Amino acid sequence: MPRYELAQLNIARLAAPLDSPQLADFVANLDRINTLAEASPGFVWRLQTEEGDATGIRDFGEEYIVNLSVWEDVQSLHDYVYRTAHTEVLARRREWFERMDEAYAVLWWVEAGHRPDTAEARERLEQLRAHGPTPAAFTFKQAFPPPSGRPGESADGFADPCPAT
Numbered sequence: 016m017p018r019y020e021l022a023q024l025n026i027a028r029l030a031a032p033l034d035s036p037q038l039a040d041f042v043a044n045l046d047r048i049n050t051l052a053e054a055s056p057g058f059v060w061r062l063q064t065e066e067g068d069a070t071g072i073r074d075f076g077e078e079y080i081v082n083l084s085v086w087e088d089v090q091s092l093h094d095y096v097y098r099t100a101h102t103e104v105l106a107r108r109r110e111w112f113e114r115m116d117e118a119y120a121v122l123w124w125v126e127a128g129h130r131p132d133t134a135e136a137r138e139r140l141e142q143l144r145a146h147g148p149t150p151a152a153f154t155f156k157q158a159f160p161p162p163s164g165r166p167g168e169s170a171d172g173f174a175d176p177c178p179a180t
């Protein structure tokens with residue numbers, strides 16, 4: 016078991032209420048995309064309520080939804096985000112979410128078994144916004160290896176651009 020796992024947060028500012036016709040396709044795809052994530056290689060955990068998703072968690076404000084999860088490594092998360100059916104939903108994000116002028120996604124390493132909460136995730140997002148990518152808070156574009164320096168983790172980032180940078 017690795018000593019560190021990758022935590023990720025992304026937030027989105029809703030373009031309309033979650034129960035509106037404008038967001039109906041997004042809501043209709045939540046279960047499918049969450050199931051896909053859970054079945055993806057490297058998936059460890061995701062924040063969710065008893066309803067099975069995180070749409071009821073409004074710790075960043077009523078107009079924001081939250082996605083917080085833990086993965087084995089950067090490559091596993093990257094493959095899920097950019098090389099699965101998740102890309103279909105990602106491609107439609109402008110239909111459902113407002114454009115944000117500052118970083119809305121952040122990655123950071125946690126000790127294996129640790130499950131971050133939204134307060135910890137907010138701190139990491141604020142670190143990224145204030146200081147840019149660092150080993151404490153980074154993006155796909157400029158990823159950092161885990162503190163253990165585990166072989167196979169690149170600090171060079173990935174070719175696919177992250178919209179948060």
